[in-house]
Amino acid sequence: MSDTVTSGGAMSRMPKLLRNADPAVATAFACIVALLVFGSLYSPSFLSPEYLLQQLKVASFLGVIATGMMLVILLGQIDLSVPWAVATGAMMASAAAAFGPTGVALAIPFGILCGVLIGVVNGIGVAYLRIPSMIVTLATNAVAQGLMVVYTGGFSPQDSATAAMRYLATGSLIPGVPNAVIVWALIGAATVFLLTRTTFGRSVYAIGNRERAAYLSGVDTRRIVLIAFAIAGGLSAFGGVLLAGYASKAAQSMGDAYLLPAIAAVVLGGTSILGGRGSYLGTVAGIILITLLQSILSVMQMPEAGRQIIYGVVIVSMLLLYGRAPASR
Amino acid sequence: MSEWRFWFAAQKGTLLALGIFVAMFILYTSNHPAGFTANVVQTASNKGVLLAFVAMAQTLVVITAGIDLSVGMIFLLTNCLASWLVVGGPVETTLGVIAVLFVGILCGALNGAIVIYGRLQPIVATIATGAVYFGIALLLRPFPGGSVNEDLADALTGRLFGFVPASLVTLLATVLIIWVPFSRSVYGRAAYAAGSSEVAAYMSGVPIKRGKFLAYTLAGLLASIGGLFLTFFTYTGEAAYASGNAYTLFSIAAVVLGGVSLFGGRGSVIGAIFGAFAFRTIGDLLFVFDLDPLWQPLFQGVVLLLAVSLGAFALFRVKNRLEWFG
């Protein structure tokens, strides 16, 4: 309808990396640097390798979860079932451990599978029933919560994480480098590959830009959406598995604290909430930014209340800076 | 005669919600150990009214084809605020109530301004503002506590003439004072028009922006009335994250059950109220059947999932697959 063709003539001649580094990603990295400087003023140990590695480790849990969220947001959808997909993954993996050696061996895959199932329900609702993703995922979140409450009896589950889960979350295969960071790096690398080098990735971006055009180009857009939601569910659950390993056990509302940060990390990293645009580099920046922000606030002994307020304000103001919808006539 | 037919068609969603509620309520009271007594009705109405206010708030925003994921948090925030302010003598209490409602209006207006004039997607914007509102609530009440003018609280949660629950009367008054004027005003109609077809509304010269802004603002007000009532029931303020989230979620369920279209333009607050009562009663059914209350969240989740899937039936009428993509 309206002629909003991009005027990317000059932009396009830049090398790919620079072109992809849109202002949002640059801003996010600038904010990270600013936070580090600010933090080092507060406490000199802020720039020490130990502290930074510790931050990366904490970031990797959010990183795994936000990766799934990014896939879904690239489609122009959203996944609000993260809280209980995380908790379900953690609880089911821990629960499996109670079933002898086979259970212990299959604990992690089983936890992830449960998350995939949640994602599949989301995907069917969004892709095939065309229910707004926000609504379906809220509903599946409620169902997952209900299932877990029934399973645990409303208390923190007694099962504890398997050794493998603990090792993944807290051990370090390479001395000095936490395994969680390696896990995140692997998932991140796989995601970059998926998004840039595969037909699936191309389709995800295309659907986010214009599902109608993707459909008319002969792509089975519904299948792609379903798969993306399934992956997102699986990654949320895997995040839960890692968190359970980190804390040695699952907890009732362990996932609640990850929904908003996951969305925030993706959106602050320059991925358009309307879909179709965004790079994983930006999401990485967003994840680190959020983690550092949390860390500084806790170093400053900012209570939970202040943290929530600062989150909300930061997200709204950064989005007002660069995430707005085009003006209607 | 044919007048009836159109009225019936327009109120189909509302009537269906009423039907579900009546059926569930009969099932509920007939199996309740105490039966259909003023006490049972009072308790049920008090529980239902809380969700009804939040669902009314959600309805106003949903009519404009938006969504407000911060209603539950406005509800919590005003609850915590009321537990500080709505105390003391009649004058202080009145001022306190006014202040609480004003804060609700402010929250709603902020949401509206960010969504309409800041042009952010309602979903992200209200998730973020919801975090802010929750943060403020937590600042006000790091731990559950506070108090409220108990005379007022007891009056509004008790019974009139021995059998009419006062909370229901307040709900009715709110409908008459807020919803009826809004729905019959130019701005109310603009909110519906914008939700139904923004382009046609623009072509017809409808005040789209002001209509939507008023809808968001009144949503904040309604959520704050809900927050006040929560204080009247519990005598305390509590910033419970899970409870705020649950109210947001249930408000969407109530809206859907009440025949309000999530795509905007259709439905009414009355339907959402019946939807809220029906949803509450369904949740409580488990108690009277002596089932483990642990099953309640699952039961409610499944009801919600089924309710939102109902809308998908319209899909089978779509003849041109391109319409899937809006």
Add this chain to the structure above:
Amino acid sequence: MDTASEETPLLQMEGISKRYGGVRALEDADLVVHAGRIHAILGENGAGKSTLIKVMSGVVAPDQGRIVLDGREVTFDSPAAANRAGVVCIFQELSLIPELSVADNIVISDPPKKFGMIDRKAQRRIAEEALARAGASDIHPSALVKDLPLSRRQMVEIAKALARKPRILILDEATSALTAADVSKVFDVLKRLREEGLALLYISHRMHEIAELADDCTVFRNGRKIATYKAGTKSDTEVIELMIGREYQNVFPPKSAANSTAKPILECRGLTWTDRLTDISFAVRPGEVIGLGGLDGQGQRELLLALFGVLRGCSGEVVIDGKPVRLGSPAQASSGEIGMALIPEDRKTEGLMLPMSVRENLAFSAMDKVSKHGIIDRAAEDRLLDEMVKLLAIKTAGLEVPVGALSGGNQQKVVIAKWLMRHPRIILLNDPTRGIDVGTKQEIYQLLRRLADEGAAIVFYSTDYDELIGCCDRVLVLYDGAIKRELAGDEITEHALIASALNIDVAQAEKMARAHP
């Protein structure tokens, strides 16, 4: 200029020009409208009629020119502003709000109020009056618009316009969805309004309607006003002469001798879909270019979508290579054994992902050709894409440029190229040259003929009659969702196309064609 009356005109438009990108829609156009008369506007597709109306009713701003109302110059910055000045337009695309009632819609822009609230009784009264004036008392004011059939909605649209007390009422194809009974009612209404002193502008393709109603007629062509005359002073033949006669600027490749012995690749038997397509049957052989003609919106778009598997609930048969097939999605239609491609109507929303690169867009339909197990082989992709860019001479600074940065013509080439990567056997094109430059158009004509010569079957919808004449071996003219006429070879003339598109007596048109070779 033989204007109809000597009194001061109610509205004058002078020297109006409007461009959309590189395409000129209106060029120095004039129009004079008098009170108490019905003024018909004629012209073929793309003559500038719609743009003229949009300018007049405040939907688009003109680049140049002035509008004089009652002797005073005015500018309308929105439809609402035009309404306030008494200029009300009934648009083809409906401006009703589906979820509101008929009465709500009729008073939507200025509802009656009492104590600040909408006065429902007064609203009801206004709506009933307006409906009665429009001759549509059968419509209940409390009915929801979305529950009404299209013809009733159109009547509500007319009632809504009347309720605004217009001085100038514009009807843009307002009768296209109406039943015959409604049309005669609307005509009575319009004649009464004329007596009441309104100025009416009437845009229609139906010549007999114009003959019955109009006092004055103005013909547009290529964005310019060609002539204004009193109704009844020119014959249909003369009117069609005025509407055509555009300068031929296109050069077409020679048509190859059709191979009439080959078996059809694509056959369509009795294809019907809702009320938009009725009993469509035709066959296309390899090497043939079949044109779809007719006025815009007569079901051509739906026909292409139905063939491509987008529409649900089609009855009738689609036969590929002699075998009936059921195509349920573009993915099936474009699969190897079917080999169909659709160049869609709107390249910006249906053909391309504008912010994505030329590479991603070009390879998108043929990802299976450049990937193995879902992993894209960049080297193979580069090779194929380079070939395609050269083949179609797409002007781009590289494969990584966002496709939105290319010119319209090059964007359209990308859309075509992305389908050619699959080597389709059946190519459906939906008005592929709309809004692109002459040079690129020529290249597309050459390409189509070459593809046909290589054995593809081509179905080509165009709103430009020149193209149908220059490119097609046969033309199917659609009217109201059905094939009205099939023209082949020398029969494909502008006279024949326009006459059958307007559903005028064909014999007369043929006589006319012989009289003016």
